[in-house]
Amino acid sequence: MLSGARWRLASALRGTRAPPSAVARRCLHASGSRPLADRGKKSEELPRAFDPALLEFLVCPLSKKPLRYEASTNELINEELGIAYPIIDGIPNMIPQAARMTRQSKKQEEVEQR
Template sequence: MLSRACGRLASVLRRTLAPPSEVARRRLHASGSRPLADRSERAEEPPRTFDPALLEFLVCPLSKKPLRYEASTNELINEELGIAYPIIDGIPNMIPQAARMIHQSKKQEEMEQR
């Protein structure tokens, strides 16, 4: 069962990875030897999007519970803890310090009504 899950994760990751030519361009850019013509191509590239198939493998690092993808805010949501992890260039930032609190106003309203 574990090997099947690892195989599925590998196939999802292969689909989300940039093609080798893009990786080579990034390395050239990092070394500073990228021609000016290639710099204009980068502006035309669409932003990388999050692959929802990864939700099968990702869990909250704090509660170890499944996460929900919110496309409108481009975040992974943990409803139980009320936190949202940002997704930057298609890559979830699962560092708890980078997460933002959600539902604070709702919780405060509930407390005031009691």
């Protein structure tokens, strides 16, 4: 009885008479998530691409400097520190331990030049 009252209240607040499962399906569809029934199926989806518009908001967690997107390697580059953060399924992995060094240290460069 109480669950029916909750559903009616939620429907009135939403302005819809659709059952909660249909509302949840619409929300999942709009957000790009797959319903639970589809998750077990193999699909030929392409990996999500990185949105370069995010560069306006993203900064290096170490230096707080802007990052550059390198499409060929799918990484965010910090030129100052020589660090590249990987982008996995369209999501930047901004954990410093996961970053790759893009250049050698100055000591190594000096040894190689001799």
